[in-house]
Each structure stands twice: as C-alpha cells, then as structure tokens.
Amino acid sequence: MPDPSQPSIVPFITSTLFCLAGALLLWRWQLSPAARAPQSPARQNRLARxxxxxxxxxxxxxxxxxxxxxxxxxxxxxxxxxxxxxxxxxxxxxxxxxxxxxxxxxxxxxxxxxxxxxxxxxxGFGVPRGMSQPTPPLSTAKAVLVGAGVFCVSVLLLLPVSAAWRWLLARFGFETPLQGLVEIFRAAGSPNELGFLLFLAVVLVPISEELVFRGAFFRYLNTRVPAWFALLVPGVVFALLHQNLASFLPLLVLSVVFSIAYQRTGNIVTTMVAHGLFNLNSVALLFLVPPPGA
Structure with missing residues (x-):
C-alpha cells in the first residue's frame, strides 16, 4: 500500500493521459462535424436485431x-x-x-x-425476407482497440460525474462508503487471494456482466423500445445491483457509454475490454492512492 506521507503522482499522470486520449476520441467519434453527419460510419448501428x-x-x-x-x-x-x-x-x-x-x-x-x-x-426465428441488416460488426482485433478507446472516454466522463455525484450526496447528508470489494482488495492477505480477486474483477466480472447487460438485456431492447429506454433500463439495473449509492450515477453513466459502444461496433468484445480496463484501473488506484483518513 502507498505511504500516505508520500502521495504518488502516477495516478494523476495516468488519469490525465487517459482523459486526453478520451477527449480526442470523443471528438473523433461523437462531436466532430464528420462524426455528427447522418451517414457517418461512427453513427451506424452495427447491432443486428x-x-x-x-x-x-x-x-x-x-x-x-x-x-x-x-x-x-x-x-x-x-x-x-x-x-x-x-x-x-x-x-x-x-x-x-x-x-x-x-x-x-x-x-x-x-x-x-x-x-x-x-x-x-x-x-419465427429467422430474419424476415426483405429485412435489411445493419453494417457488419467490427472484427475482434478492431473491437479490442476500440474497447481501449472506450475505456479512455469513460474515464474522461466519469471523473466529473463522480465528483459531482459525491458532492450532491454529501450536500444532502448521505454517506458515501466504499464498495465492499474495495475493502476486500485492500485486505487481501496473500498473493493467491490477490490473484483471484484480480481475475474476478478484470476478467470474469466484465465478461459475465457484459454478456448479461449488453449482450442480452440491451440487445433485446435495442430495436423494441425507444432508444433512451433501452439505454436507461439496463443501466439502472446494472447500477442498482452494485448496491452502493456513491457509485450509482457513475455506474449508470458507464453502462450507457458501454451500451452505445456496443451498438456502434456490434461486437461485445468492445465493452468487455473497456469494462476490464476500467476495473483494472480502479484496482490499480487502490494501491496507488491512500485510503481516506490514512
């Protein structure tokens, strides 16, 4: 664990780099005039119904x-x-x-x-005759690279969202305790325990949760209900299942970002990679940033 008397500059540097990369990618994928054009490849729905x-x-x-x-x-x-x-x-x-x-x-x-x-x-199961299909999904190799970019965009968006949400909760007198898994990571007593926790957080959790919330839940709703509803409902359920008020809004925003990324790429590997990197970054910060009150 880090020495509280000597705070590490590494988290600041890495977060800054992630945010810079996220800002560039957000501009390229979403905000630039080319990206906002109706026929832009960045706005194509690659998710088959x-x-x-x-x-x-x-x-x-x-x-x-x-x-x-x-x-x-x-x-x-x-x-x-x-x-x-x-x-x-x-x-x-x-x-x-x-x-x-x-x-x-x-x-x-x-x-x-x-x-x-x-x-x-x-x-009753096949694609109806005459029904056009969306643009083919990204290849796995491209999905991995885009997933890393989605992670950077997520860091850029969640830093201000998390800060504003914690301020709002504190303003109304709500406590914001850390998630239980955070405390378990900090209390890991052996390399085997730490290795298991890393595997769970960085591999197993992202794969299973993305299959459930994006691969099944969002994909089914995607073309059956209004877009805002398809994005919001899986996000709310995803955030509620973490059972932590302090992380509710950030996780909701994260879920929406992942759902949009899945829709735009058509490949669930994109969000699995982004989710895994997000969790890995969170774990790394546990060992680089002293706990509150230390």
Missing part, C-alpha cells in the same frame, strides 16, 4: 440463471470436498461463490446460444 419471441427470450434468461445456480452448487460441493476447512461465509468465500455462479452463467450463455443458433432456422 434479435428476431426472438419475448417468451423465448425470457425462457432463455431463466435457463441461463438456472445454469448458473446448478454450476454454483456442483462446484461449491467439489470445493468443500477438496478443502473441508474452506468456508463460503468468509469474504473470500462469498466472492468465490459469486465467481462460480458467474462461470455457470458463462456456460449457460454458451449452451443457450448454441441452441438459439439451431433454432434460428425455424419459422
């Missing part, structure tokens, strides 16, 4: 969640069998339980996705 009946979508979501619970139960028993002293009631144990559930979610997405691809050839 799901021609999926509502009942099938809801059943698929239920099946994915059920698969998460099944895998959580099975792997939980295996872990306890291999290590009788392991407790899922500890902080690390609860996070391990969450990680196993997320692995089940990923397996459920893979399985249900394969089934839906098979069903795409059945009546």
């Amino acid at each position: 799901w021609f999926l009946p509502a009942r099938i979508f809801l059943l698929s979501c239920g099946a994915v969640l059920f698969m998460g619970l099944i895998v959580q139960g099975l792997l939980g028993r295996i872990i306890v069998t291999l290590n009788e002293n392991f407790s899922f009631s500890s902080d690390i144990g609860l996070l391990m339980k969450d990680a196993v559930f997320r692995l089940g979610i990923l397996f459920g997405f893979f399985l249900i996705g394969r089934l839906l691809r098979v069903a795409a050839g059945l009546p």
Whole structure:
C-alpha cells in the first residue's frame, strides 16, 4: 500500500493521459462535424436485431440463471470436498461463490446460444425476407482497440460525474462508503487471494456482466423500445445491483457509454475490454492512492 506521507503522482499522470486520449476520441467519434453527419460510419448501428419471441427470450434468461445456480452448487460441493476447512461465509468465500455462479452463467450463455443458433432456422426465428441488416460488426482485433478507446472516454466522463455525484450526496447528508470489494482488495492477505480477486474483477466480472447487460438485456431492447429506454433500463439495473449509492450515477453513466459502444461496433468484445480496463484501473488506484483518513 502507498505511504500516505508520500502521495504518488502516477495516478494523476495516468488519469490525465487517459482523459486526453478520451477527449480526442470523443471528438473523433461523437462531436466532430464528420462524426455528427447522418451517414457517418461512427453513427451506424452495427447491432443486428434479435428476431426472438419475448417468451423465448425470457425462457432463455431463466435457463441461463438456472445454469448458473446448478454450476454454483456442483462446484461449491467439489470445493468443500477438496478443502473441508474452506468456508463460503468468509469474504473470500462469498466472492468465490459469486465467481462460480458467474462461470455457470458463462456456460449457460454458451449452451443457450448454441441452441438459439439451431433454432434460428425455424419459422419465427429467422430474419424476415426483405429485412435489411445493419453494417457488419467490427472484427475482434478492431473491437479490442476500440474497447481501449472506450475505456479512455469513460474515464474522461466519469471523473466529473463522480465528483459531482459525491458532492450532491454529501450536500444532502448521505454517506458515501466504499464498495465492499474495495475493502476486500485492500485486505487481501496473500498473493493467491490477490490473484483471484484480480481475475474476478478484470476478467470474469466484465465478461459475465457484459454478456448479461449488453449482450442480452440491451440487445433485446435495442430495436423494441425507444432508444433512451433501452439505454436507461439496463443501466439502472446494472447500477442498482452494485448496491452502493456513491457509485450509482457513475455506474449508470458507464453502462450507457458501454451500451452505445456496443451498438456502434456490434461486437461485445468492445465493452468487455473497456469494462476490464476500467476495473483494472480502479484496482490499480487502490494501491496507488491512500485510503481516506490514512
């Protein structure tokens, strides 16, 4: 942990560089005259519509969640069998339980996705004849690069949003405690624990949450409801599930940015990379910036 008497200048330098890059990219992608032109490639919707009946979508979501619970139960028993002293009631144990559930979610997405691809050839599932499709999605390589850019834009937008939101909460007398995961990171007692927490925050959480909130939730709403509603509802749910008032508005804004990025690129890898880098940056700041009151 950093020495409070010698604050590091690294966070200031990195945040400044991220913000500068984010400002340039925001201008190029969204604010410049070329980007605001109606036919601009930056404004194209590359996200293909799901021609999926509502009942099938809801059943698929239920099946994915059920698969998460099944895998959580099975792997939980295996872990306890291999290590009788392991407790899922500890902080690390609860996070391990969450990680196993997320692995089940990923397996459920893979399985249900394969089934839906098979069903795409059945009546009522395919693309209606004569229906034009959007511009093809970005390649994975381009999506990775754009995802890094989306991360920079997110840093640029969230710094003032977070500051204003915390000021507003303090103005009305609300406390703004840190998220529980932040305290667990700072209390990590071994390299193995820290490695697990990094894997959870930087890899597993971004992949699972982007599949749920962008790949399923936003994509289904994208062409069925007004744009503002499709952006807002997944964002509100995403922010509420983090159960932290201090991060509610920043996470809502982050979700909206990610949803727009997914819509403009058509490739979920974009937001997975941006989400992973955002979490990695947050973790790095924990070790570079002294905790309040230190």
